[in-house]
Amino acid sequence: MGSFFHQHPRLTPYLLLLPGMAWLGFFFLIPLGYLGYQSLESGTYGNFEFTWEFSNFTNAFTDYREQLFRSFLYAGVATTVALLLSYPLVYWIAFRAGPWRNLFLLFIVAPFFVTYLVRTLAWLSILNDQGPVIGFLRDIHVLGADEGLLYSTFAVIAGITYNFFPFMALPLYVSLEQIDPRLLEAAKDLYASSTQAFLRVTLPLSAPGIVAGTLLTFIPAAGDFINAALLGTTQQTMIGNVIQAKFLTSLDYPTAASLSFILMAMILVALLVYARVVGTEKLTG
């Protein structure tokens, strides 16, 4: 079989792509096409008609601009915080953990094994106003006597950060893990301090991981709804909540669909800008 690839080098990428893209083509693109069809419909439930209703898009964008931008803001902050929090942990796992690394990688994803609702309810008990954590924070005057942390912008962003932590940490680990420690030794041999070694060797080599982690965190976080629903108030609704409500309660499928496309388009634009800023080779090699 090796000689087949040798004789048909041009075919290789297409053959590699075929199974995965066929899966996506059939089970993602076709549903997406249907969603596109829905986004150009008009009418009410039971009486939808395809009318090339492009006004769905313009109306949706005008009506829900606030939630769209808020979603990008929350996702952006959460991604940044996740990066800052996870980098040192992942660095430690890659370089200092030795045989324990797989255990610590498991600790990173373990929260996912207990399902979203269970872990969020646990956080709600830990951080509720009558609990020890808030009591402590009030005692040291970080919080006012009547203030709490829950049901606020802080809580929603903290929830997003916590729940997307593995999406940032694992790709970071992937690129840090492959760094040859001898490169760092060489840097030290050349009189670099540990800080310089980090900034000039480790950090640049981990750039693909940073990019990957940023994308895997930001993109799904922008469309998240559940953190805002459980941890926020009406002031924190994200576009995911709007789409959810349009779909489930208002039975307004065209608006839900067009909002979804608007979100996707905005994410793609952000992606292209990001690629330009960090250099496209970090995305494709």
Add this chain to the structure above:
Amino acid sequence: MTTAVETITPRSRVGVAARTWGFVKRHALTVYALLAVVYLILPIAVVILFSFNAPKSNFNYVWQGFTLDNWITWDEPLGISDAVVTSLEVGFLATIVATALGTLIALAIVRHRFRGRGATNLLVFLPMSTPEIVLGASLLTLFINTTAVFQLGFVTIFIAHVMFIVSFVVVTVKARLIGFDRHLEEAAMDLGANEVTTFRKVTFPLIAPAMLAAALLGFALSIDDFVITYFNAGSQTQTFPLYVWVTAQRALPPQINVVASAIFLVAIALALGNVFWQYRTAKRSQGAT
């Protein structure tokens, strides 16, 4: 590293402060890592704790008293064991398939220049940009219109999970492939190996940790997925997140905590076993040299 010019400072002159600072610098990262793990695991600790609670009502959030009853009667709530088993089965299967498919796509994108490369790269990001509720509902529409081939149930859940996990695998494995040193592969081929052997003996072992990390992420995504599964599970199949969601509308029985804790503890046990096994293989190779 000292040179002949440097004077050697007597230990007592270095000072307690400097030594303490040196100690802190060396161990700060480890302390941080442990604190980070505490942050990650804290809710799970609460979950495990409350699995031993004896609540007075349907609701389980105030500590009333210790009991082992919940662990003994873990299977009591209707359908809980089926839900867990289904979640684990779908998780493993979907992860394996998605990791394989995603790795192939990553290899294609990073290592080959072909027409449609940019578009493919962007296409990979689309599934994760799509809000789950419309994605799940649209996929359901596809299945409803193809009932001759797809019956709602385990298969459709599996298909849906592979679909949304693949993108995450692609992006994760790509991070490893970018900056991958191709010289090793070139050396292998110079020594007479063909593409497949090179992949098997050189490439694959080197990207295996990345594939493992991607698989771990994929499994976590699958076992925690709610919205897409909700729409595509059909009337006979239940996964653990679905089960939790529905029961949570009234009150979560403590057995939910038991099951969640058990999954976590088993995973930790497996990882510890892995640590132990690595120690032994390391020892053996040390002994051999």
Add this chain to the structure above:
Amino acid sequence: MNPRLTRQELLRRGAAGGALLAFPSLLAACGGGDGGSESSGELKDVLNFENWPYYMDTKETRTAAGLTGPTTLEQFDQEKGIKVNYYEGIDSNDGYFAKIQGQLSQGQGIGRDIIVATDNSQFPSLYVSEEYVQKLDKSLIPNFANLIDAQQSPGFDPDRSYSLPWLTGIDGIGWNEELTGGPVTSMTQLFTDPKLKGKVTLLTEMADTLGLVLIDNGDDPTDVSDEAFDRAIKSVQDALDAGQILKFTGNDYGPPLARGDFAACVAWSGDLAQLVLENENLKWAVPEKGGIIWTDNMFIPLGGSVPTASTYMNFVYDPKIAAQIALGTGYISSVKGVKDEALKLDPKAGSNELVFPSDQTLANLHMNDPNMVSNADFITTWQSVKGQ
């Protein structure tokens, strides 16, 4: 890659995109599935019943209520030889509808003979108007005569051809007396009491919350005019703007209320009965001006077996059975004579006004206007109040 599209490429891509758009509608056209409705037909020996969680008597709840013997589902099996596959998969009216509407719209069955929907949502009307449900076989339901008068002719099913009530609950106000310092007796108090500022939650469901507000404003919740609706919306919006309302919650308000995350909220009677066992400071009451009553109704979806479902409905409309279900769940039954049967089984529980309300209590409880819950404009306005 060449940045400029050639004409050929543009045409090709346009065709591909167009095909992508057209394909799904082709799919939709050739749909229709093979799960067509097998409505009439024979009695089956299995019944698939989908319901909300905690909505059926179980061994534990029967013991707690002082009842002995097998559960009503087991009794049905013994009496009729029909086994019930009981599923508790309904998490919300809208979620469940979204899940099953695709198949029902294509005429496919969903693997269930009985499903349940609440009358204070738009969905019972939709199930009927979209013909997603089948007519009951009343010849198999002689106990239909036991249906109480108040439920004889609901707006979504005036002839009761498609549905029968399952259980009923009451919307009222729940509060944590430790934090409020005293009873909370009205929506006005919820909205204006400074001691409650920022510590009040409302239910996301329009009918539950606005129903109580309408009553509080002196309007009729059973027949809602546009002006009355606007007044109610304004009351809620003002309270939101003043920072009185913390957030809107779904059905999961119980533990946060008991934990003290907030002090008072719109709440159902059944939940508080449980929570009180955890925190004895919790209280619940119908507002002085009146409360809202809602009812979950049984429907037979397309593909379900009408004879089997009708037989089951007849079974649960026997007051003896209905009493057991009410005692075992803590919700109100719509079957005549259920209170007498309950008193026979357990005199103390049978006199619980919240589960077996007297006529006097009932006089202060009102149903929602079915037109209000189905009004698309009302729904849109309510959604925007919630920021959605």
